[in-house]
Amino acid sequence: MTTPAVEFFNVTKTFDDLVAVNDVSLSLPRGKTLGLIGPNGAGKTTLLRILVTLARPDCGDVRINGHSAIRDPLMVRQMLGFMPAEFGSPRNLNIGEYLDYFGCLHGVSSKERPKRIREVCELTDLTGREQVMVKGLSTGNRQRLLLAKTLLHDPDLLVLDEPASGLDPRARTELREIVRTLASMGKTIIISSHILPDIEDFSDRISIMEAGRLVIDGGLNELRETHASTTRVVRIRVPEADWDRAKKLLGEPAEIESVRERDHFIELSTNAENVNFTLGILLEHDIRVLQFAEDEPSLEEIFMRTTAGKVT
Amino acid sequence: MIALLGRLRNQFRDSPTYGRDRASLFSGGNFGIIGLLLNAMVLLPMMLLMLEMNDREIRMFLGALEFGQLLSLILAGGTAGLITLLVPLRMTTLFMGPRTGRYFDQIVLSGISPFRFLIGKVTSQNLFLGICLFMMIPYVVLSLTVGGIDLLTFLACIILLWVYSIMLSLATLWTCLYMNEVLAAMFVIAGAAILGGFGAVPFGFNPIAVTPFPALVQSLYTSLPPNFFGITQPKGFWVHFVSCLTGMSLISLLALLALWVGPLYGIIKENSTFGEVVRPGDSRRKRLFRLRPHIQRPSEIAFFYQNRSDRLGRIEGLWRWGGSLTGLTALLCFAYACMSAIFLIPLGMAGGRGAIDWIGGFHIMNFVIYSVSLILAGFIFCHPLNTTFLQLPVFGRVRASTAFLDTFCFILFAAISTGLLELVPRAFDLMFAIPTGISVMYPGGAERSSMSSVGFYPVEFMARLTPIILISALTIYALLRALCLQVWVKSMATVGVIGLYGMGLCAGPVIIMEAILEFQHLQFFRDMRPMMRDIATASPVMCGAVMFGEDHRIPPETPFGSFYIVHTFVILLALVSIYLSSRKVRKLYLADPPEVKS
Numbered sequence: 001m002t003t004p005a006v007e008f009f010n011v012t013k014t015f016d017d018l019v020a021v022n023d024v025s026l027s028l029p030r031g032k033t034l035g036l037i038g039p040n041g042a043g044k045t046t047l048l049r050i051l052v053t054l055a056r057p058d059c060g061d062v063r064i065n066g067h068s069a070i071r072d073p074l075m076v077r078q079m080l081g082f083m084p085a086e087f088g089s090p091r092n093l094n095i096g097e098y099l100d101y102f103g104c105l106h107g108v109s110s111k112e113r114p115k116r117i118r119e120v121c122e123l124t125d126l127t128g129r130e131q132v133m134v135k136g137l138s139t140g141n142r143q144r145l146l147l148a149k150t151l152l153h154d155p156d157l158l159v160l161d162e163p164a165s166g167l168d169p170r171a172r173t174e175l176r177e178i179v180r181t182l183a184s185m186g187k188t189i190i191i192s193s194h195i196l197p198d199i200e201d202f203s204d205r206i207s208i209m210e211a212g213r214l215v216i217d218g219g220l221n222e223l224r225e226t227h228a229s230t231t232r233v234v235r236i237r238v239p240e241a242d243w244d245r246a247k248k249l250l251g252e253p254a255e256i257e258s259v260r261e262r263d264h265f266i267e268l269s270t271n272a273e274n275v276n277f278t279l280g281i282l283l284e285h286d287i288r289v290l291q292f293a294e295d296e297p298s299l300e301e302i303f304m305r306t307t308a309g310k311v312t
Numbered sequence: 313m314i315a316l317l318g319r320l321r322n323q324f325r326d327s328p329t330y331g332r333d334r335a336s337l338f339s340g341g342n343f344g345i346i347g348l349l350l351n352a353m354v355l356l357p358m359m360l361l362m363l364e365m366n367d368r369e370i371r372m373f374l375g376a377l378e379f380g381q382l383l384s385l386i387l388a389g390g391t392a393g394l395i396t397l398l399v400p401l402r403m404t405t406l407f408m409g410p411r412t413g414r415y416f417d418q419i420v421l422s423g424i425s426p427f428r429f430l431i432g433k434v435t436s437q438n439l440f441l442g443i444c445l446f447m448m449i450p451y452v453v454l455s456l457t458v459g460g461i462d463l464l465t466f467l468a469c470i471i472l473l474w475v476y477s478i479m480l481s482l483a484t485l486w487t488c489l490y491m492n493e494v495l496a497a498m499f500v501i502a503g504a505a506i507l508g509g510f511g512a513v514p515f516g517f518n519p520i521a522v523t524p525f526p527a528l529v530q531s532l533y534t535s536l537p538p539n540f541f542g543i544t545q546p547k548g549f550w551v552h553f554v555s556c557l558t559g560m561s562l563i564s565l566l567a568l569l570a571l572w573v574g575p576l577y578g579i580i581k582e583n584s585t586f587g588e589v590v591r592p593g594d595s596r597r598k599r600l601f602r603l604r605p606h607i608q609r610p611s612e613i614a615f616f617y618q619n620r621s622d623r624l625g626r627i628e629g630l631w632r633w634g635g636s637l638t639g640l641t642a643l644l645c646f647a648y649a650c651m652s653a654i655f656l657i658p659l660g661m662a663g664g665r666g667a668i669d670w671i672g673g674f675h676i677m678n679f680v681i682y683s684v685s686l687i688l689a690g691f692i693f694c695h696p697l698n699t700t701f702l703q704l705p706v707f708g709r710v711r712a713s714t715a716f717l718d719t720f721c722f723i724l725f726a727a728i729s730t731g732l733l734e735l736v737p738r739a740f741d742l743m744f745a746i747p748t749g750i751s752v753m754y755p756g757g758a759e760r761s762s763m764s765s766v767g768f769y770p771v772e773f774m775a776r777l778t779p780i781i782l783i784s785a786l787t788i789y790a791l792l793r794a795l796c797l798q799v800w801v802k803s804m805a806t807v808g809v810i811g812l813y814g815m816g817l818c819a820g821p822v823i824i825m826e827a828i829l830e831f832q833h834l835q836f837f838r839d840m841r842p843m844m845r846d847i848a849t850a851s852p853v854m855c856g857a858v859m860f861g862e863d864h865r866i867p868p869e870t871p872f873g874s875f876y877i878v879h880t881f882v883i884l885l886a887l888v889s890i891y892l893s894s895r896k897v898r899k900l901y902l903a904d905p906p907e908v909k910s
Contacts, residue, residue, distance in 0.1 A: 054417050056579050074619055077423040088414025090332045092339060097331070104328035105422035149418075 003066040005030040005157055005188035006051065011060035013046055020046040021057070022212035028190065028205065030065075030156075033183050035203030036192040037299075039307060042209040044192045045085065048161050051190070052082040064157060081155035085162040087142045089134045095121075095145060096130035099152060106153035120148040124178055140171030147178065158182060160191040164198055176201060200299040210307045220299065227302045231257065232272045235265040237291035238282070246287050250278060265291070328424065329432025336410035337439055345408065346440075347447045349398070353390035354451065380458040381531060387451050388469040388528050391444055395477050396508065396523075399437060400500040403484040404493035404611065416612055426616035430485050430571055437481045441474055465531065468553050472524035472560075479522075479560045480504060482567035488611035489575045491803040496611060521559040527552035576632065576714065577617040578699030578901070580609055580800050609800045629706035633717045636692050640685065641728055647681045648736045652744070659748055671752050675737065676860075679777060682733045686726060686785035691806065693722040694789070696796050697897050715894070722789055726782065733778060777859055780875060784852040787879045788813050790886035797893035817882065821851035829865070846874040 004027040013021040021043045028034045038044050049055040051062055053073040062069040069076045089098055096117065103113040121127045124144040137145065143163055150158060160179070164172045172195065180202050183189055193199050199206065200220060207217040216227055238246045243266075250268055251259045255277060257269040270278060275294050282289055324330070336342075364370045374382070401407035419429070456463070480500065487496040504523060511525035514533045520526070530552045624631060651674070658670045695714050702714045712720075737752050745752050791812055795805035824840075825848040831837040840847070848854045849872050857863040858870060 052421060054421070074423055074622075077421050077619070080421075082418070082421055084417065086414060088416075088418070090336060090410050090415070092335045093332070097335060101328050101332055102418070102422065104326060104331065105419060105424050107423070110326050153422075 002030060003063075004028055005032070005065060006034075006190065007063045008047075008051075009061045009063070011047070011050060011057045011062060013043075013050060013055060013057045019212050021050065023060075024209075024212075024214045025060075026207060026214060026217050028188060030188050031183075031186045032204040033179075033189040033191065033202055034205045034207060035199035036190060036207050036209065037194070037196060037199055037303060038192075038209035038215075040194075041211075043212040044209055045161055047209070048082075048159055048190070048192060052080055052159050053077055054082075078153070079155060080157040080159055081150035081153065083146050083150040083158070083160045083163055085165060087146055091135075092133075094131050094133050095126060095137075098134050098145065099130075099148060102149045103152045108153060116152055116154075120151045123151065123181065124148040125174065139166045140168065140174070143167060143171070143175060144178075147175075151182075156188060158187050158189045158191075160189065162193055163191065164193055164195050172198060196299045196303060206299065208303060208306055215306050216302075223299075223302050224297050227306055230272050231269055232275055233267060233269055233295040234275055234278055235262075235267050235291070235293045235295065236278070236282070236289060237265050238287055238289060242287045245285070246282060249281055249285055249287075253277075253281065323428060323431050324435050327428060327432030327435060329429050330435045331432075332410055333433065333436030334439055337408070337436065337443070342408055343443065343447075346394075346398075346443050350390065350394055350444055350447045353394045354386055354448075357386050357389065377532070378459065380455045383451065383455040383458070384466055384469075385528065385532055387448055387455065388466070388473065389525075391448060391473055392476060392508070392524055392528060394444060395441065395473060395480060396504045397501060399440070399477055399480040400484040400497040400504075402437070402440060403433060403481050404488060404497040406493060406497055420615055420619070423619050424616065425619055425621065426574055426613070427572055429616050430613065433485065434478060434481045437477050438474070441477045445470065445473075462531075465549055468549070469524065469528055472527055472553065472556055475557060475560045475564070476524045479564045479567070482564050482571065485613060486567040486570045488613045489571070489617075490610055490614075491801055492609065493611045495803065521552070521555040522563055523560070524556050527556045573632075573635075574617040574620060575610070575614055576628075576695060576699045576702065576704075577614075577620070578695075578702050579618070580698045626705055627707050629704040629710075629712055629717055632704075633693075633721050637721050637725060640689055640692065640725055644681065644685045644729055644732060647685070648678075648732060651677050651681060652736070652740050655740070656744055659744060659750075671750075674740070674752055675773070678733060678736060679781065682729055682778075683781050683785070685729050686781065687788065689722055689725040689729070690785060690789040690792055691802070693718040693725070694792050694796055694802060694805075696800050696802050696805065697798065697893075698800055698901060700797060700894070701898050701901055718793070726785065730778065730782060734774070737774075773859065776872075777856070780852055780855050780872065783876065783879050783883075787817070787882050787886070790883045790890070794886040794889040794893070797890060797897055817878065818851050818853045821847050821849070822854055824848070825854070825865075845870055850874045850878040 006026075006028040008024050008026050011021055011024045012019070024043075024047060036044050036047070046055060050057050051064070051069065053069045053076050056070060064076045064079055067075045067079070090101065093101065099117045099120065100113055103116060104110075108116055117130075118127070121130065124147050126141070126144055126148055129141070132141075134142075134145065147160070147163065150160075163179070164175055167175060176198055179189065179191065183202060191199065191203070203220065205217070205219055206223055208215045216223060218226070236246070236250075247259060247261075247266055250256055250266065255270060255274040257271075259266060259268045261267070268278065279289065279292060361370060361374065377385075398408065402409040452466075455466075483503075484496060484500045487499055490496075491499065507520055508523040508525045510520045511523045512529045514529070527549060530549045534549075655670055655674050655677075695718060700713075700715050703711050704714065704717070706712050706717075741752050788809060791809045792802075792805055795808045795812075796802060799805050799808075825844055828837045828840050828844045828847075832841070845866055848866060849858065849870060852875065854863065854866070855872050855875055858866045858868055861868060
């Protein structure tokens with residue numbers, strides 16, 4: 001059996017009287033993307049800092065590719081790339097110098113560095129901007145630069161803390177594309193964010209934290225099945241001629257909770273188990289179904305249902 | 313060898329910190345600030361001289377010098393002053409240094425080795441010195457035009473400044489491993505200023521040649537007329553140049569070695585790798601007491617030592633403690649050898665009997681070396697709370713905790729030094745003193761000296777003074793260990809011990825004795841009069857003073873019972889404190905996380 005890329009074993013971390021992370025255990029296979037979400041003060045950043053060896057848990061252990069982050073931090077540091085939420089840079093550097101500085105820190109040889117810098121600039125769409133001073137960069141470009149810096153030593157595991165924070169929609173979309181590309185390259189990615197549609201978009205697994213605890217953890221479909229509301233909204237379009245008949249038929253069974261018209265669709269609420277039943281009613285009465293769509297519960301809905309807004 | 317040199321060259325050439333520091337230093341603002349400060353340093357002595365122009369001595373002094381010579385002296389001295397002030401401040405990033413606050417975690421995460429990080433910082437000081445020298449060019453040109461400057465000497469002074477700048481950088485970084493940035497900078501600046509000040513004193517040959525000042529001021533003293541205010545004419549410039557260069561190079565090498573070895577790394581759990589300090593009750597303490605000495609931590613540089621290669625880690629206990637013990641013992645032997653060599657001179661010159669006046673000094677030096685070595689050992693074999701209970705590999709499968717190794721090595725060293733204290737006078741006696749017809753170890757009476765009572769009965773004297781020094785050292789060590797279990801940096805614990813022992817046990821009893829004698833009109837102090845001797849002799853300083861006949865208010869034969877009682881009590885108190893604190897610290901600082909079954 002392959003060793004998981006990341007494993008947390010009963011990790012607990014307290015600050016003063018505050019329990020920032022409380023008995024968290026989870027594991028992530030290699031090449032997968034984990035979205036870590038939670039309200040402010042849920043303990044996400046502390047958990048990530050423990051993972052990247054910047055904080056030491058009070059108890060428990062964290063392993064990356066089988067290496068303990070507590071016993072063997074140096075080895076672990078070489079395997080991961082951490083993109084912090086806060087941007088910090090030495091003064092008076094341009095993008096090229098900034099990347100060269102971090103490349104040098106990571107021990108990329110002076111021969112390799114220019115090539116590697118070119119590659120990461122290309123990947124993060126910074127090509128041609130190497131001479132731009134870091135100080136004057138927009139938030140979007142700063143995030144790209146941080147990501148480029150994180151990729152310089154080609155780590156297997158990427159830990160991205162709030163990468164989309166403060167970005168405009170276009171920059172967010174572009175960043176999402178970059179993350180998708182990285183995932184397709186086989187990188188294991190852990191990403192914490194408040195922007196749930198982004199997480200929903202590219203995460204293989206979702207973990208929700210609240211008040212230091214891991215509230216839920218699993219694949220998105222799994223979460224939808226287990227944690228979303230059982231009521232489904234179904235949207236149906238039928239030919240104009242059959243419109244009234246269809247509405248009448250759908251309004252009769254007790255299994256269907258409500259029926260209404262909306263944007264040329266018949267929108268009805270029913271239990272998840274009865275979705276096929278509604279379709280069956282129409283087909284039984286020879287009504288042509290032009291469009292049939294079941295609204296999947298969003299991550300936002302799951303998040304709101306599973307968290308109570310508690311902070312540590 | 314060539315490959316090794318190539319690797320070393322690459323360490324300098326391909327250093328990330330060097331590149332960053334270069335980018336941070338080369339700005340118009342920095343150039344302006346350096347220029348202003350350099351001008352201030354150069355012009356200030358000139359202004360002072362001009363203010364006192366009517367003073368006869370100053371006029372005589374200036375009359376003896378050529379203008380160019382004076383200018384070159386002020387230039388070199390001003391630059392040395394500027395370096396003394398700014399290099400430690402830059403190194404600790406307190407002033408004009410690249411701050412790493414917001415991206416420090418990213419540097420640590422890169423896994424860069426501490427040595428590679430630090431070497432770049434030191435290299436960047438060359439640029440700083442280069443800027444200073446560049447700013448000096450107009451003055452140099454003026455000085456050369458006016459005349460009176462010896463170009464070769466001036467270039468030699470610049471070499472000294474360069475070595476001085478490197479030495480200050482390395483010394484600051486070394487200090488940074490054991491205290492925070494502000495304290496480290498203050499410590500190095502104050503140390504360099506004091507040593508520089510002593511270095512400028514016109515000795516025939518200045519032994520404090522660890523700054524460039526002895527060489528820099530040499531031209532000044534040699535230009536003065538003979539017997540000018542009784543100033544001793546120092547030796548030639550090149551003698552000073554070589555001694556300063558050697559002294560500074562030795563300190564630089566020592567600092568480089570210390571930086572390579574580094575401190576014993578133990579994570580400060582309360583603030584993990586770094587960052588905000590959080591410990592029960594700290595939020596409240598922060599508001600009440602801003603200094604927070606109990607949560608002072610070493611400079612951020614110390615945290616790079618987690619990235620050190622594991623090669624030496626496998627026998628860390630052996631090389632670290634074994635090396636310290638061997639080094640200390642070697643240093644002690646060297647000190648005794650120097651002492652013996654120094655005392656051989658009067659012995660040879662005086663041809664035996666005339667050297668008897670030196671015997672007291674010989675024994676005093678013997679005890680001074682013994683005391684200093686014990687204090688030094690106490691400081692070395694002691695670690696703060698985050699490393700006290702680390703389990704370290706000693707050799708093979710043998711592991712031991714830092715606390716055990718510290719205690720073991722301190723006791724072993726105390727035994728060695730006590731043995732040497734007894735052995736050295738006897739060996740000196742047998743090898744050098746007896747062949748010239750005298751003895752430093754006679755039981756008393758026959759060979760009286762009018763200079764000191766020490767020479768009368770050294771055997772009895774040693775038997776009485778040795779336990780006093782030993783027990784004082786043990787008390788200091790116990791207090792240091794107890795305080796080290798409360799704080800994260802040893803320097804803070806040391807300050808605490810100086811306060812507790814220095815003020816409480818050394819000065820305290822003496823102050824009480826003086827108060828008893830001074831305020832006899834008060835009933836309270838009159839009542840204490842019968843206990844005065846006992847109170848006073850609780851202090852090791854007073855015990856020493858009594859034995860050396862320095863305080864005649866207490867007769868030399870006074871028993872030192874109170875010293876033993878008070879010190880035993882303090883040691884017991886420290887041991888109880890160690891026991892109670894260690895239970896708490898052990899729980900908090902388990903050397904390794906508990907095994908987790910996957």
